[in-house]
Amino acid sequence: MYRILIVLFLVFSLYSASAQNIILKDTIINDSKDSIPSYSHLYDISDGFKDISRFIRRDTSKKIIKKRSGISILPNINYNPSIGFQIGAKVVGGLYLGDPSKTTMSTFATALSYTTRGIIFGYLAHDTYTKQNKWNIKGGLVVAKMVALDYGMGMGNSISSTSLEESVLNNPERTRFVNEYTVYSLNERLYKNLLPGMFVGAGIFIELKRNIHTLGNPDTTPLSVYSNLTGYHPEKYNNNGLMINWQYMTRDNPNSAYKGIYADIVLRMSQTWMGSAQNALQLQTDFRKYWSLSKTRPNHVLAFWHWGSYSVDGKLAYLDLPGTGRDTYSRSGRGYTNGYFKGNSFFYSEVEYRFPILRxxxxxxxxxxxxxxxxxxxxxxxxxxxxxxxxxxxxILFNKATRTNLCIDYALGRFGQRGLFLGLNEAF
Incomplete structure (x- = not known):
């Protein structure tokens, strides 16, 4: 099964390579040579597609290089044990709103996908940097029908004696439940640049969850037990509030960094006066550090990632508890399904060594x-x-200008957890 998925994934990727353009504004291409990165020594899937096409046509003529479009249309294909096999379409784009040497690229993306677990997911996201990075505005809109695997709360440790409800919630046997729900989500954040690489800001989030239920309709589930104990409606609720943000970024590329730091600290404040079911305070931390281990081959990289979410006050709803794969892009915890471990507070760390195989x-x-x-x-x-x-x-290098990789990972965890993880861009 995994081999079939890999082949399908690569075939769709090769097919889309001709439509995958370098996300650079035309003004960069017309800029001075010093401002144009050199990618001539690199080879990506698009190059492979072109070489195959030339070989078939035996075309040796020289083509006039056209300006690259800032918009790409590509298949949105993924696989991991949490969602199954995903297929869909994605549109991504980017442009500079100021001098590229002093302004970070602004990007946007929208996608619609379907997975073999019955998930239907659509989103629109943007990350906008104004001239000279004076302001950063980021956020997105999500509408989705979600199907989430559930293994209870905590770390699966055994218990000697407690109530039946707490035993179901803790789930030491790691019995699998499947929760289904519909989510409507909107969040927007505004950052002001204060120092080089450092931003502070605030934001708003609105999250509506509806039609919540556990498939198979079992009498007692971790979701129902937790909802009864904490006073949340078991079938629908709102989680709305405000955010205070601090961000520091010096990494050289968001898709596959060779060096630098990315740090983000967010205080999320769920507020009943904004329609939230309950008041709650949650502190979230995201820290990433990259070391390039070679000057001649900079993609020899040692990378470190920490992601955490800590309860300051109040209680979150069960579906909002932090845990495995609950980071922004659901990339943490390779080796386990999303939400396999969760609690009111959660701490995660990862180290990764990245090395080139071909020059x-x-x-x-x-x-x-x-x-x-x-x-x-x-x-x-x-x-x-x-x-x-x-x-x-x-x-597999998908786009050499943006350092976008096709990622194929296999990971092992405890409790028999293991799986294949496919996707675009590095996990962090």
Whole structure:
């Protein structure tokens, strides 16, 4: 099955390579030579597609290089144990709103996809930088029918004696439940640049969850138990509020960084006066550091990632609890399905070594290991119990200008958890 998925994934990617354009504004292409990165020594899927086409046509004529479009249309294909196999379409684009040497590229993306687990997901996202990075506006809109695998709360530790409800919620046997719901989400954040690389800002989030239920209609589930214990409606609720944000960024590329730092700290404040079901405060942290280990081959990289979410006050609804794969792009915790571990507070760290296989960077590889911990309602504290995972993967250069890779990873965790993870761009 996995081999079939890989072949299908690569075939669709090759087919879309002709439509995958370098996301650069025309003014950059017309700029001075010093401002134009050199990619002539690199080889990506688009180059391979062109070479195959030339070989078939035996066309040796020289073509006039046309200006590259800032918009790309490509298949939105993915696979991991949480969502199954995903297929859909994605439109991405980018442009500079100021001098490229002083302004970060502004990007947008929209996609619609369907997965074999019955998930239907549509979104519109943007990340806009004004001239000289004075302001950064980012956010997005999501409408989706979600199907989420559920293994209870906490870290799966055994319990000696407690109530039936708490036993179901803790789920030491790691019995799998499947929750289905519809979500409508909107968030927007505005950042002001204060110092080089440093931004502060605020934002708003509106999240409406409806038609919540557990497939199979079991009498008692972790979702129903937690909702009864915390006073949340088991079938629908709102989570609306405000955000205060601090961000620091010096990494050289968001898709596959060779060096630099990315840090983001967010205080999320769910507010009943804004329509939220309950008041709650959650502090989220995201820190990434990259070290290039070679001057001649800079994609020899050691990368570190930390993601955490900590309860400051109040209680979140069950579907909003932080846990495995609950980061912004659902990339944490390779080796486990999304939400396999979760709690009111959650801590995650990962280290990854990235290395080239071919000198033209068409093929490269990674090895990685991660560890995570969460608290529970039975007295297990954060940092008291840890669960590890590890794996390895192959990278195929999809777009050399944006350092976009096709990522194929295989990872192993505990409790029999393991799986193949496919996607575009690095996990972090």
């Amino acid at each position: 033209n960077q068409f093929l490269s590889g990674v090895v990685f290991a991660n560890i995570q911990t969460a608290n529970d309602r039975l007295g297990t504290k954060l940092f008291e119990r840890w669960e590890p995972a590890a794996g390895t993967g192959l990278r």
